[in-house]
Amino acid sequence: MNWDVCKWMRLGRILVWLLLIESASAGGVGLIRVQGPIGPATAGYIGRAIELSGKRGYSCLVLQLDTPGGLLESTREIVQAFYASRVPVVVYVAPEGANAGSAGCFITLAAHVAAMAPNTSIGAAHPVALSPLGGGQGPDDVMKQKLENFATSYIEAIAQKRGRNVEWARAAVRESASITAEKALELGVIEVIARDIPDLLKQLDGRTVEDRSLQTAGAEVVEIPMLLRERLFQRLWRPEVLFILMLIAIYGIIGELSNPGAIFPGVVGAIALILALYMASVLPVNLAGVALIVLAVILFIADVFAPSHGVLTVGGVVSFLLGAIMLFKGAEPGFRLSLTYVIPGAVMTAAFFAWVVAKGLRAQFLPVRVGRESMIGLRTPALTTIGPQGGKVFVEGEYWTAFSDVPVAPGDYVEVVAVEGLTLKVKPVSG
Numbered sequence: 037m038n039w040d041v042c043k044w045m046r047l048g049r050i051l052v053w054l055l056l057i058e059s060a061s062a063g064g065v066g067l068i069r070v071q072g073p074i075g076p077a078t079a080g081y082i083g084r085a086i087e088l089s090g091k092r093g094y095s096c097l098v099l100q101l102d103t104p105g106g107l108l109e110s111t112r113e114i115v116q117a118f119y120a121s122r123v124p125v126v127v128y129v130a131p132e133g134a135n136a137g138s139a140g141c142f143i144t145l146a147a148h149v150a151a152m153a154p155n156t157s158i159g160a161a162h163p164v165a166l167s168p169l170g171g172g173q174g175p176d177d178v179m180k181q182k183l184e185n186f187a188t189s190y191i192e193a194i195a196q197k198r199g200r201n202v203e204w205a206r207a208a209v210r211e212s213a214s215i216t217a218e219k220a221l222e223l224g225v226i227e228v229i230a231r232d233i234p235d236l237l238k239q240l241d242g243r244t245v246e247d248r249s250l251q252t253a254g255a256e257v258v259e260i261p262m263l264l265r266e267r268l269f270q271r272l273w274r275p276e277v278l279f280i281l282m283l284i285a286i287y288g289i290i291g292e293l294s295n296p297g298a299i300f301p302g303v304v305g306a307i308a309l310i311l312a313l314y315m316a317s318v319l320p321v322n323l324a325g326v327a328l329i330v331l332a333v334i335l336f337i338a339d340v341f342a343p344s345h346g347v348l349t350v351g352g353v354v355s356f357l358l359g360a361i362m363l364f365k366g367a368e369p370g371f372r373l374s375l376t377y378v379i380p381g382a383v384m385t386a387a388f389f390a391w392v393v394a395k396g397l398r399a400q401f402l403p404v405r406v407g408r409e410s411m412i413g414l415r416t417p418a419l420t421t422i423g424p425q426g427g428k429v430f431v432e433g434e435y436w437t438a439f440s441d442v443p444v445a446p447g448d449y450v451e452v453v454a455v456e457g458l459t460l461k462v463k464p465v466s467g
Contacts, residue, residue, distance in 0.1 A: 064256040065237060066097040066123070074106020074139040077269035079113040085260045089123040094258070095251050096124040096240065098233065099147070102131070105138025107320070108163065108187075115146040115194065124148040124245040128236055129156045129217070137161075141208050144226070145194045148245045151228035151236055152217035158225065159214030163187040184210065201225050233257060275364045275373045278315045283381055285309035286333055287388055320364060328359025336389035353386045415451045415465060418444045422462065429460065438462045 066089040070078055082099065089097040118125050127147035129136045132155040136144045141161040144150050152158065163183050188209045195205035201224040207213040220226045230236035241253035262270065271277075288305020292298055316326075335352035360378040411431055419428040419435075422444040429438045429450065438460040444450055450462035 064092070064094050064258050065252055066092070066094045067100065067233070067257050067259045068097070069100045069259075071102045072104075072270075074103055074110050074114070074143070075270070075273050076107075076110055077266050077273055078106065079110040079117075081262055081266045081270075082114050083117045084263075084266075086117050086121045086123060086125065088260060090121065092258075094123055095255055096126050096148075096245075097121075098126045098128055098236065098257075099143075100128050100130050100233075101136055101140055101143065102129065102134035103136065103138075103140040103143075105140060105160075107139070111139040111142050112190075114143055118143075118146045118148070119197075121148075124248065124250065126151060126236070126240065128230070128233075129153060129158060130230075130232075132156060137214070142191055142194060145191065145198060145200055145205060147198070149228065149240065149243065150198075150200070150226040151230055151239075152220060152226050154217055154229060154231065156217045157214055158217070158220055159208045160212045161187070161191060161208040162212040163209065273315065273319070275319060276377050278312055278319055278321070279360065279363065279373055279377055279381060281308045281312040281315070282329065283385065285312055286329075286385070290333070290337070290389075322362050322364060325359045325361070325363035328355050328362065330359075332356035332359060332385070333389075336386070339389075349386060349389065352389070353382055356382045356385055411452050411455060411460070413452065415449050418446055418448050418450055418462075420446055422450065426459070429462065431460065436460045440464065 066085060068082065068085045070082065072078075085099075086097060125147050126149040127136075127144045128151045129140070129144060130153035132153050134153065134156045136152075136156075136158040137160050139161075141158055144152075144158055163186075188206055191205045191209050192202050194200075195202045204213065204215070204223050204225055215223065215225070217226070217229050221229050228236065228239050230239055237252040237255060237257070240250050243250045285305050285308040288301040288303075288308060290305075292302030292305060295301070332352040332355035335348045335355060339348035339352065357378065360373060360381060361375075364373050414431060416429050416431050418438075419430060421427055422429070422438050422440045424439055424441060426437050426439045427444070429436050431452065437458065438450065438452075440450065440462050442464055444462070444464045449465050451465045452460050453463050454461040
């Protein structure tokens with residue numbers, strides 16, 4: 037009985053402790069920091085933070101933002117999460133020197149409260165066309181106009197919903213307009229300029245957002261960090277990673293084809309190819325760049341067989357360089373490939389095909405060096421008289437029956453010209 041009482045007392049303490057934690061978190065302020073391009077991992081992180089802030093009963097969620105832009109689909113997910121949020125979302129463009137460019141402009145305008153730090157900027161939201169596979173190659177004028185019209189109407193709807201400057205929002209898309217924090221406050225694009233988080237919370241205190249009064253003065257700020265998987269995806273969902281996966285896929289698959297039976301290169305190459313194709317469905321990949329890289333691989337392989345004296349390899353290097361440079365050309369800021377990766381990648385690929393692949397492919401055409409076929413061409417002295425009826429020779433550690441169309445005396449040298457079952461066909465040669 038005493039044991040049962042102790043058990044229930046211990047359970048009661050745990051429940052009280054949990055209630056105290058819950059009450060302490062209620063009325064606090066959630067904080068997340070987003071820095072860099074907007075992508076699927078970013079959208080997932082923001083959505084989770086909004087849901088968690090609602091469950092914890094925070095007064096608001098502050099999203100500290102510094103981004104050059106990002107993907108339109110991910111931006112739409114974030115805007116929709118703002119609209120559905122039970123907790124007011126405050127987008128704070130900070131620290132000083134930060135920028136809410138392109139996709140960041142949409143996100144800032146969609147917030148319940150838009151704030152910026154001094155010496156920050158916002159704007160340049162003109163869209164970049166993407167192909168069905170994420171390609172950024174130049175579309176025709178009709179498609180370009182359609183995308184621009186969609187982005188314009190979308191940002192206008194956001195500005196109207198939040199009561200912000202619709203004219204400037206339209207200019208941010210059509211004219212790539214960009215302004216400072218001070219000008220944004222003057223034009224009614226944002227509501228607050230704050231030096232830091234404490235100053236922001238002080239200015240937010242008492243502000244009414246959708247019939248809800250914010251109580252932020254002196255509130256506890258609880259940062260919501262990225263989960264490990266979100267951090268991992270944020271780092272991996274990059275053009276550089278896609279480029280490296282493409283190289284691994286090329287090296288692995290071609291390495292397997294040039295050295296059949298190795299298995300490991302083929303497995304690694306196949307996995308890298310699947311991952312690259314999956315990432316290419318989201319990242320803004322330029323199909324023309326992919327075509328040039330494929331052409332480069334073809335030229336590298338062709339140079340192994342063609343007597344071009346390296347001309348095709350040079351053409352392959354040029355094609356690879358152009359393809360890598362164009363792979364993300366015209367893509368949103370933050371989704372472009374740096375020459376730091378392009379040039380070493382081109383050099384490594386050229387070296388790979390010039391040495392590893394060339395050696396492997398040429399090995400496929402070397403004479404057989406094992407088995408009975410390897411005995412063809414060997415020379416040995418005749419042990420007995422050899423004629424059409426047969427004789428004896430000693431080859432590769434074994435005695436063989438041999439026959440020759442021309443009679444051969446014992447001790448004379450013969451050369452194996454064919455293997456017919458358990459019999460060798462030979463011909464006389466000078467020792």
